[in-house]
Amino acid sequence: MRERKVTPELLDSLPAEAPAAIRSRRELRVVNALMGNERWVIRELLAREKIAGNGIVEIGAGEGSLCRKMHAHFSNNRICGIDLLERPASLPQAIDWHCGNVITLDPPCGFGVLVANLFLHHFTDEELGWFAAWLPHFSLVIINEPLRRQSAHVWGSFLRPFIGHVTRHDMHVSIDAGFLCGELPELFHEHAADWEIQEKEQWPGAQRGVWCRK
Secondary structure (H helix, E strand, O other), X not given: OOOOOOOOOHHHHOOOOOHHHHHHHHHHHHHHHHHOHHHHHHHHHHOOHHHHOOOEEEEOOOOXXXXXXXXXXXXXXXXXXXXXXXXXXXXXXXXXXXXXXOOOOOOOOOOOEEEEEOOHHHOOOOOOHHHHHHHHHOOEEEEEEEEOOHHHHHHXXXXXXXXXXXXXXXXXXXXXXXXXXXXXHHHOXXXXXXXXXXXXXXXXXXXXXXXXXX
């Protein structure tokens, strides 16, 4: 497909309590479940429990859905969510939360794992320079992003009758801003040699990567 095209998503411009925003977030939870994104993240963490025991940070944590699931599986581990949104009211107190912009935040220290689920595609290649500064602080990085292929657009079109206008728009925008295998390692090629990187395309539209420090 053509090169990445990062376009503002409608959800990011809506007040958190706007009915269209509430509906879109609900629909995104369903899409996440259909794609098995959070289940995949949990499986990768369970496969590397020793590293996960050093603590897990999720960037772009949104409403905290994945943070809750990670806490359910790793209740004795430190878990920290970072997002522009304020701390979700129902989030377990054991989960740390930082409200802020990752571009200007210092990476949290003392954690083993960094998780980015459907988050990095919000940034252009140039804007992702902040991510390179975060990599040295972790031993394991788990990345799940939209797959930038026409097949993902086709799959998304089948959902159109069941989703609102915000999700219909943002879904295709996200795919156009997504990644193909090899693009993120190439973007961070100065750091890639320090990592064992496994990537795969997952039907119906996910590009997934697991970075383990050598």
